[in-house]
């Protein structure tokens with residue numbers, strides 16, 4: 001029985017889907033204005049494990065994830081510069097180029113981490129769904145939840161009494177806590193943009209310039225991403241895409257909604273407000289949130305300058321799959337602190353697992369006792385850390401035959417996605433020249449010709465191999 005911690009109810013609930021054998025799940029995806037750092041990637045790995053787990057439990061999983069390629073402003077209050085446009089300006093490219101480049105890199109990173117991304121159309125771009133977002137705003141407008149300011153169409157959170165439920169704050173408290181800047185035309189600090197105007201009052205660039213004689217065209221940058229709408233030229237507010245696309249691809253309500261903990265107080269409250277007010281039913285039944293990856297106790301984030309990418313890890317000889325193993329070492333609702341030492345330890349552990357399973361014989365039947373224990377841990381709110389503990393017990397259990405270990409681990413690997421399947425029972429292939437040198441060294445050693453033996457050991461090392469001697473035999477290992 002799968003149990004999941006539901007942020008909304010603040011309890012661990014038994015999971016059951018809306019329809020019998022299908023689970024519909026939505027994950028807030030990346031904003032593609034920079035390369036994802038390994039903090040961003042933590043959530044995508046854990047939700048990948050959840051998806052694999054649901055499949056192993058017999059469900060068909062329909063998983064949608066958005067690619068935010070537009071209109072995500074630098075702060076939650078709909079103020080500041082658009083991240084995509086800022087990045088484009090800094091790199092001398094267009095916003096479209098930036099989005100394309102980083103979407104591609106995100107897909108590569110996901111593949112290297114063994115994350116099974118949804119296939120298009122379920123992997124859906126905000127810019128491909130402008131019409132759906134406009135429709136959502138129109139539906140909200142018709143029902144009286146919106147108001148217009150000089151810079152866009154806003155959602156009036158005071159009209160939605162349930163606003164704040166996800167974060168556990170009553171509406172009055174939420175409203176009182178969010179200050180309205182003096183310059184803002186927002187009615188409440190928690191109100192948010194559904195549609196932003198490119199130029200004041202939804203004017204076209206020409207009309208705006210014509211209405212402002214002191215403004216020169218050269219002082220007014222053109223937006224690379226903007227669309228006509230019933231309210232004038234502009235672009236969607238950044239929460240609209242998730243409500244519009246999840247409805248389109250999963251229906252409403254759907255089963256599971258995932259994201260980082262930072263999404264709870266604003267982004268997800270706003271998604272809920274939009275979707276519930278527009279369509280009159282809940283958005284999702286289960287809300288799951290992953291904690292942050294930290295460095296020296298601080299959130300890994302671009303603004304603190306403490307981010308690393310998979311490329312940085314690669315230059316420290318840490319593989320993406322070792323990072324995946326590292327993530328699994330902590331429960332997803334706990335902060336996880338990144339250090340190079342712990343990353344190296346994860347790489348060593350993965351290497352050790354690989355070399356152990358190479359020696360095993362081909363899988364036969366699984367050990368049900370171990371399997372029950374592993375599944376109980378992973379089904380307990382995705383407790384990957386305890387599941388890994390069971391895995392190591394199995395690996396080190398000398399009372400089990402290796403084909404049984406192999407079968408059991410293979411099944412678990414479909415959930416953990418550590419890529420171990422390809423190593424099970426596949427002895428390391430030793431090139432003929434390496435084998436020949438090793439044989440010569442073994443002979444020299446047997447003849448107590450230590451100089452020759454040492455020279456040949458060095459030769460092997462230069463080829464990337466280590467030779468380990470026992471009394472009667474030798475073993476070759478790849479140098480790390």
Ligand code: AMP
Pocket residue numbers: 028029030031032038039040041042043259260261262263291292293294299300301
């Ligand atoms: P963004 O691209 O900024 O929208 O972030 C993408 C996802 O990464 C969001 O779900 C954030 O919650 C998440 N995120 C950002 N920083 C971290 C971090 N240090 N650890 C874990 N998740 C993070």
Ligand code: ZN
Pocket residue numbers: 027028029242267271
């Ligand atoms: Zn979202």
